[in-house]
Amino acid sequence: MASSLSSKDFQEGVDEGRPIPTDQNVLQKHVAFFDRNHDGLIYPWETFEGFRAIGAGYMLSIASAILINIALSRKTRAGKFSLLFPIEVKNIHMAKHGSDSGVYDSEGRFVPLKFEEIFSKFARTHSNALTSDELKAMLKANREPQDYKGWIGSWTEWRTLYSLCKDKHGLLRKETIRAVYDGSLFEHMERERAAAKKKALPVCVIGFSIGHLLRSLCVYLGLYQAQPNYDVILQRRTCH
DSSP, X not given: OOOOOOGGGSOOOOBTBSOBOOSSOXXXXXXXXXXXTOSSEEOHHHHHHHHHHTTOOHHHHHHHHHHHHHHHHHHHSTTOOOTTOOEEGGGGXXXXXXXXXXXXXXXXXXXXXXXXXXXXXXXXXBTTEEOHHHHHHHHHHTOOTTOHHHHHHHHXXXXXXXXXXXXXXXXXXXXXXXXXXXXXXXXHHHHHHHHHHHHHHHHHHHHHHHHHHHHHHHHHTTSSOOXXXXXXXXXXXXXX
8 A cells, every 4th residue: 555645744843853842742643543532542442443544454453453552551551551451642652662763762752863864874776765675774774782672663663664655666755754753644544545445435346246247147158167255256356
């Protein structure tokens, strides 16, 4: 799934290399999208809904809901424990892992200089985008010794972003990466997906109906032997 995003789709404040202070820091804005009912807590089902809203598949959404909430819940809720594993948005900076880009500081604020370094150091093919290989090089360069959890966390985050948001040329654009840091990308992707689903639904239904009729005709003429689950397979092919 590629996301077309221009610089007008998000607000960008730049203050040289210093963090940008805001009432709600940028890291909180990054995760607030997944707080679907805006109560300050993100439960696993909200993480699942958020991932589905931006176009992630069922398996990725389920795995993310389980792993992310289990990993971050206790870090953001010191001294508290719940089998529902909620993540507390206001304390999300406490869950910041190592081996990352440093674009968020220890308080969850955005550091423009670190963001620009991503491209000055690793964007070799295009100055404002990363290829898959350049992304791998960045992840490797950011590794801290024996910080295996950080390695896994960074790899998972960036590869998921690349998978969902690379363009048709396989490039992860600068404006897309900037927007994911402040969370505006997720809202943009949700709107795009909702609009696409409205347009695709009639085509999907029509395609399935025509395919079903053709299949029935072939079976009637003895040109095709009916198979279990063919309708399901046909529907998937027609809708994607």
